[in-house]
Amino acid sequence: MAPFEALYRRKCRSPIEWFDAFEVRPWGTDLLRESLDKVKQIQKNLLAAQSRQKEYADRKVLDLEFMVGKQVLLKVSPMKDKNLSYEEEPIKILDGEVCKLRSKEIASVKVQWKNRPVEEAT
Structure with a gap:
């Protein structure tokens, strides 16, 4: 019995056992094709997750209605050519x-x- 098995009472899972030794692994264009397929699947999954998050955020956004006389804080970012600041004297x-x-x-x-x-x- 191996020391790992004696200590943990289970077999050691090393990277050597993760792959079948007699498995035929693709090379060349097959490897590239499989990699591209995996990348496309990951992109689809990311787009699906992104659209789910957008739908969730859109449901949380409320339409704002302002009444006359209410005070509102507006955040204005100045344009590059326009200077919206003034100096206090x-x-x-x-x-x-x-x-x-x-x-x-x-x-x-x-x-x-x-x-x-x-x-x-x-």
Whole structure:
């Protein structure tokens, strides 16, 4: 009895036993044809799985309806030639204070920005 069989009480499955020694294996164009058939089958399986996932996701998507007066967050990605950004310009400083730490003093100011109301000053 082999040591593996004594320890695990079953035969050892090595790669040598996976194939029949007298099996005729294809060579040349037969091997290529079989490989291409397997690749096509894998592609079919992947497309089927992808379409199943798409159907599942499509069922989960709801049609959105917006009411007048509701706030909506829109995500906009700028186009390459269009620059949709603008620069904020400070108008005046509304308030200022200095916070004292042990060894540092940190100044903070409240600034009113152009095109913004006073309530939105930072």
